Amino acid sequence: MKTRLFTPGPVMVPEKVLLKMAEPVFHHRTPEYENLFAKINEKLKKFFMTDGDVFTLASSGTGAMETAVVNVLARGDKAVTVRGGKFGERWDEICRAYGIETVQVDVEWGRAVDPEEIKNALDANPGVKAVFTTHSETSTGVLTDLKAIGEVMRDYDAALVTDAVSGIGAHELRPDEWGIDIVVSGSQKTIMLPPGLGFISVSKDSWKRIERSDLPKYYWDIMKYKKSIEMNQNPFTPPITLLVGLNESLDIILGEGLENLWARHALAAQAMRAGVRALGLDLFPTNPSNVLSAISIPEGIDGGLLVKTLKKNGIFPAGGQAHLKGKIIRISHIGYLDEYDVLSALSGLELSLKEVGFSFNSGDSVKAAQEVLADR
Numbered sequence: 377m378k379t380r381l382f383t384p385g386p387v388m389v390p391e392k393v394l395l396k397m398a399e400p401v402f403h404h405r406t407p408e409y410e411n412l413f414a415k416i417n418e419k420l421k422k423f424f425m426t427d428g429d430v431f432t433l434a435s436s437g438t439g440a441m442e443t444a445v446v447n448v449l450a451r452g453d454k455a456v457t458v459r460g461g462k463f464g465e466r467w468d469e470i471c472r473a474y475g476i477e478t479v480q481v482d483v484e485w486g487r488a489v490d491p492e493e494i495k496n497a498l499d500a501n502p503g504v505k506a507v508f509t510t511h512s513e514t515s516t517g518v519l520t521d522l523k524a525i526g527e528v529m530r531d532y533d534a535a536l537v538t539d540a541v542s543g544i545g546a547h548e549l550r551p552d553e554w555g556i557d558i559v560v561s562g563s564q565k566t567i568m569l570p571p572g573l574g575f576i577s578v579s580k581d582s583w584k585r586i587e588r589s590d591l592p593k594y595y596w597d598i599m600k601y602k603k604s605i606e607m608n609q610n611p612f613t614p615p616i617t618l619l620v621g622l623n624e625s626l627d628i629i630l631g632e633g634l635e636n637l638w639a640r641h642a643l644a645a646q647a648m649r650a651g652v653r654a655l656g657l658d659l660f661p662t663n664p665s666n667v668l669s670a671i672s673i674p675e676g677i678d679g680g681l682l683v684k685t686l687k688k689n690g691i692f693p694a695g696g697q698a699h700l701k702g703k704i705i706r707i708s709h710i711g712y713l714d715e716y717d718v719l720s721a722l723s724g725l726e727l728s729l730k731e732v733g734f735s736f737n738s739g740d741s742v743k744a745a746q747e748v749l750a751d752r
């Protein structure tokens with residue numbers, strides 16, 4: 377059976393990228409590698425839309441999140457964490473693991489944080505050194521308005537850090553313009569690579585924070601990466617094969633153009649949502665991200681069984697996490713996907729819903745999605 381990943385990571389990888397990664401491994405302490413890495417670093421700055429440095433780590437996205445925490449904060453610092461889902465909670469857990477006192481802004485899952493809530497937390501807690509946010513909260517399908525948060529935070533001396541692991545590439549994100557100091561991401565989402573690379577972009581203004589940071593770190597010490605990147609090198613052995621793939625996937629992405637990429641994700645999301653609603657189903661979040669559609673499971677339908685049935689039918693979705701287990705199903709629109717993939721996901725959703733006993737008019741979702749696509 378064909379693998380059809382509709383999970384918000386890992387995602388399907390273009391054949392061109394897979395073929396590149398099948399080439400023999402070469403050594404990284406060579407001019408050949410340094411050439412490649414120099415090219416990658418230029419492309420990453422374009423993809424992250426920053427004049428700052430973008431560092432590539434051998435880790436999943438969470439390693440890049442931990443790197444942000446241990447380099448931006450110092451012992452005794454206080455930080456604000458926005459907890460509106462699994463990944464927002466992760467920021468809080470990482471901070472606490474390093475003894476950082478956190479001010480938790482709790483947001484009901486499915487709702488986006490209001491920038492005023494962040495402002496209030498900063499006013500009530502003078503001296504907060506960083507605010508940790510989630511661009512696209514993959515556990516709930518919510519998009520955060522980072523531009524508005526950046527505006528609110530201009531009057532405070534706290535770093536704005538965001539987890540854009542799933543959001544970058546699917547949504548407009550302009551760190552330098554919007555006042556975002558640190559952006560983290562990973563390879564297995566919009567970048568269309570296998571899992572294994574973490575990314576962290578560091579604005580020019582952030583170095584003064586990094587220099588005062590005294591939290592314990594070794595592998596995640598960004599200063600080491602800074603020294604190496606100037607020589608187009610890494611402090612430790614890089615995942616060479618993934619970097620070869622990254623060079624290729626960035627070519628595909630930048631060749632398409634970021635604005636076209638955002639528009640493509642918006643169209644796929646719009647078609648998916650129209651299809652879902654045509655079946656009489658609702659989206660879970662109030663401010664849905666274009667990364668994925670989190671669909672509320674209707675009364676009387678077994679959410680776990682629906683996920684299983686979809687997988688059996690060749691469409692691999694994600695279920696709900698934590699208290700949303702069995703309550704939502706998540707179908708992503710990122711990675712190596714096109715509009716026909718959206719239609720096949722909807723078709724698979726219909727066949728599976730029938731099997732689990734939900735009634736609707738066959739073909740309605742595909743029809744509604746096709747109308748969106750024809751109308752563009």
Ligand SMILES: *Cc1c(COP(=O)(O)O)cnc(C)c1O
Pocket residue numbers: 384385436437438439463510512513514539540541542562
């Ligand atoms: C995928 C994802 C991560 C990273 O998870 P890893 O499993 O460590 O790669 C972090 N945040 C968000 C919002 C994600 O979607």
